[in-house]
Amino acid sequence: MSDINPMSIALKTCAKTFADGTKALEPLDLSINAGETVVFLGPSGCGKTTTLRIIAGLEEPDAGGQVLFDGQDVTQTPIEQRNVGMVFQSYALFPNMSVAENIGYGLKIRKMPSSQIRTRVGEMLGMMQIEKLANRRIDQLSGGQRQRVALARAIAVRPRALLLDEPLTALDAKLRDTLRLEIDTLLRSLQITAIYVTHDQAEAMALGDRIVVMEHGRVAQIGAPRDIYQKPATRFVADFIGTMNRLNGAVRNGVFTCRAGDLPWPEAPADASEILFRPEDIRVTESGEASRLQGTIASAFFLGDRTRLFVEVGEKLPLVVESTARRDFSRGEQIGLAIDPRGILIL
Amino acid sequence: MRTKWLFNLQLAFTLLVCAFLIVPVILSIMAGLTVNYLVGIESGLTLRWVMEVWNGYRNTIFLSIGISLACLVVTLLIGIPTAYVLARRQSALARAIEELLVMPVAVPGLATALALIVTYGSLSGFRTSWAFILVGHVLFTLPFMVRSVLAVLMAIDLNTLEEGAASLGASWWRRFRDIVLPNCRAGILAGSLMVVTLSMGEFNMTWLLHTPFTKTLPVGLADAYASLRLEIGSAYTLVFFLMIMPLLLALQAFAQPRLKKFVAEDDIHE
Ligand SMILES: Nc1ncnc2c1ncn2[C@@H]1O[C@H](COP(=O)(O)OP(=O)(O)OP(=O)(O)O)[C@@H](O)[C@H]1O
Ligand SMILES: [Mg+2]
Numbered sequence: 134m135s136d137i138n139p140m141s142i143a144l145k146t147c148a149k150t151f152a153d154g155t156k157a158l159e160p161l162d163l164s165i166n167a168g169e170t171v172v173f174l175g176p177s178g179c180g181k182t183t184t185l186r187i188i189a190g191l192e193e194p195d196a197g198g199q200v201l202f203d204g205q206d207v208t209q210t211p212i213e214q215r216n217v218g219m220v221f222q223s224y225a226l227f228p229n230m231s232v233a234e235n236i237g238y239g240l241k242i243r244k245m246p247s248s249q250i251r252t253r254v255g256e257m258l259g260m261m262q263i264e265k266l267a268n269r270r271i272d273q274l275s276g277g278q279r280q281r282v283a284l285a286r287a288i289a290v291r292p293r294a295l296l297l298d299e300p301l302t303a304l305d306a307k308l309r310d311t312l313r314l315e316i317d318t319l320l321r322s323l324q325i326t327a328i329y330v331t332h333d334q335a336e337a338m339a340l341g342d343r344i345v346v347m348e349h350g351r352v353a354q355i356g357a358p359r360d361i362y363q364k365p366a367t368r369f370v371a372d373f374i375g376t377m378n379r380l381n382g383a384v385r386n387g388v389f390t391c392r393a394g395d396l397p398w399p400e401a402p403a404d405a406s407e408i409l410f411r412p413e414d415i416r417v418t419e420s421g422e423a424s425r426l427q428g429t430i431a432s433a434f435f436l437g438d439r440t441r442l443f444v445e446v447g448e449k450l451p452l453v454v455e456s457t458a459r460r461d462f463s464r465g466e467q468i469g470l471a472i473d474p475r476g477i478l479i480l
Numbered sequence: 481m482r483t484k485w486l487f488n489l490q491l492a493f494t495l496l497v498c499a500f501l502i503v504p505v506i507l508s509i510m511a512g513l514t515v516n517y518l519v520g521i522e523s524g525l526t527l528r529w530v531m532e533v534w535n536g537y538r539n540t541i542f543l544s545i546g547i548s549l550a551c552l553v554v555t556l557l558i559g560i561p562t563a564y565v566l567a568r569r570q571s572a573l574a575r576a577i578e579e580l581l582v583m584p585v586a587v588p589g590l591a592t593a594l595a596l597i598v599t600y601g602s603l604s605g606f607r608t609s610w611a612f613i614l615v616g617h618v619l620f621t622l623p624f625m626v627r628s629v630l631a632v633l634m635a636i637d638l639n640t641l642e643e644g645a646a647s648l649g650a651s652w653w654r655r656f657r658d659i660v661l662p663n664c665r666a667g668i669l670a671g672s673l674m675v676v677t678l679s680m681g682e683f684n685m686t687w688l689l690h691t692p693f694t695k696t697l698p699v700g701l702a703d704a705y706a707s708l709r710l711e712i713g714s715a716y717t718l719v720f721f722l723m724i725m726p727l728l729l730a731l732q733a734f735a736q737p738r739l740k741k742f743v744a745e746d747d748i749h750e
Contacts, residue, residue, distance in 0.1 A: 191643055212647055213647075213648075213650060213651055218647065219644065225637070225641055226644070227645070227659055228636065229665075238648055238658070243649060251742075251743070267742040268741055268742050287647070287648075
């Protein structure tokens with residue numbers, strides 16, 4: 134499958150103002166390495182699709198913006214000459230063609246001889262495990278099958294990059310997991326440069342070599358999934374990715390004091406007034422264990438392998454705590470808490 | 481049991497409605513084939529009236545078919561691109577044009593005809609040619625073509641389909657030919673049937689626009705009913721049916737979608 138020759142992509146000060154005056158993107162710089170899978174992640178309306186469409190050539194950046202493929206300026210090149218594969222949220226399969234014709238369409242445009250088209254289409258059908266569907270009409274396919282056809286169609290022409298805009302959003306949760314795994318395997322085996330847009334952080338974590346977190350038309354942070362999770366650059370990123378707990382208080386003599394009690398924290402910076410930490414860095418203390426932090430259980434959800442607790446500690450929001458203890462938790466129960474200082478963030 | 485009873489009732493009702501619509505047609509056709517309508521079928525069957533119509537009014541029939549086909553070609557050439565542009569533009573102007581397009585249908589045909597005569601009547605070569613009637617027919621039928629194509633284009637997500645095709649390398653022309661046209665086939669067919677039948681049967685406007693040299697079928701039919709025997713008028717109707725039916729069926733067949741079958745490599749060699 135090394136027949137694809139991946140390219141690097143760069144955006145230079147690409148801003149986008151729509152005709153109606155909507156400022157969708159602030160000037161944006163971004164560089165994506167050849168063969169890398171980058172995920173654009175962010176809340177609805179933050180400009181993910183717009184950025185993707187600028188890369189594809191479906192939107193033009195405001196004056197001054199530049200799109201570079203392998204260092205070459207393609208800003209003025211129309212999409213049909215950019216050789217990028219696209220997978221749309223709505224699939225955009227052609228209803229007037231069969232599955233095989235859809236997959237072969239790009240090859241036909243490229244004037245490939247029909248025997249070669251047949252071979253390549255057969256290859257793609259096999260790769261996506263949809264051989265049996267070759268002669269179906271598009272309206273005779275399920276959502277998951279349509280998505281496979283859309284992927285096969287985009288890959289068949291050996292594009293230099295693959296752009297996917299929320300390809301799994303229209304599918305149910307179970308199918309999404311299966312297809313996510315398939316897409317992950319596919320992208321890695323093809324070693325193609327891929328940009329994947331989603332607002333689902335689990336999808337982003339699973340697929341991305343790097344994640345670009347976006348907020349209001351700006352890049353909030355770029356980094357590997359682990360970095361983004363463990364070292365969020367801003368409060369927005371911290372809140373958007375995973376669950377974040379916060380406590381307000383003050384530091385005195387290596388102890389952080391808040392309404393819930395005291396937290397011994399030798400390395401505490403003197404001016405810390407709010408600390409943030411993930412649910413996995415706080416635990417319920419064993420009975421008999423000394424604890425200087427106390428809370429009241431507001432609600433408890435048994436999830437099978439663990440119990441998710443919402444603990445009232447006199448802050449605006451309850452703390453989210455997860456426990457694997459083999460015991461029942463009941464509402465209103467007083468529990469002791471311990472926080473691992475290594476997981477504490479100050480932003 | 482209950483459903484069967486209900487089904488029978490529906491069937492009976494459907495047949496009744498069909499009979500109500502079809503019986504006059506059959507009677508009219510029969511009238512065109514009987515020797516003397518007033519005496520009835522006992523007077524015997526004859527092709528005499530049909531022949532008389534054929535000899536006397538043949539030209540009106542051919543003119544009508546010619547005009548309706550020309551009208552179809554013109555409305556296809558203007559209507560499809562218009563619908564395409566209207567579907568792609570979401571602006572208020574596009575919506576306004578869409579509404580304005582219905583005007584020639586809402587305005588009485590006589591008024592449109594008068595306007596045409598007042599404006600172009602002095603161009604005598606034009607006034608006496610069949611193209612003058614064609615212009616009126618195009619004005620009248622174009623909205624039907626645009627509307628039915630537009631309705632289909634609005635129902636599919638045209639922009640995304642075209643973007644998909646563009647991402648696969650298709651130029652504007654390829655997209656229009658491979659994606660837009662085939663996907664509005666149903667609308668083009670509906671519009672075409674409408675245009676042909678409307679043009680073929682248009683009387684109001686044509687009655688004012690025609691000259692003795694450019695008499696169309698409905699105008700001739702009115703003449704026949706007004707001045708000749710009822711049998712001749714009926715035979716005229718019969719001839720009209722015989723001519724238009726194959727035309728409409730051909731249009732239908734022409735617009736059938738075709739999917740090419742994919743044969744895998746190994747199946748060919750076996
Ligand atoms: N054609 C357009 N005209 C005007 N404004 C637009 C247009 N397309 C997008 N916008 C605006 O630009 C902003 C960014 O839109 P974009 O589609 O890039 O968001 P997104 O991050 O993809 O969101 P979502 O997750 O909902 O798909 C939004 O405020 C949107 O309303
Ligand atoms: Mg989007």
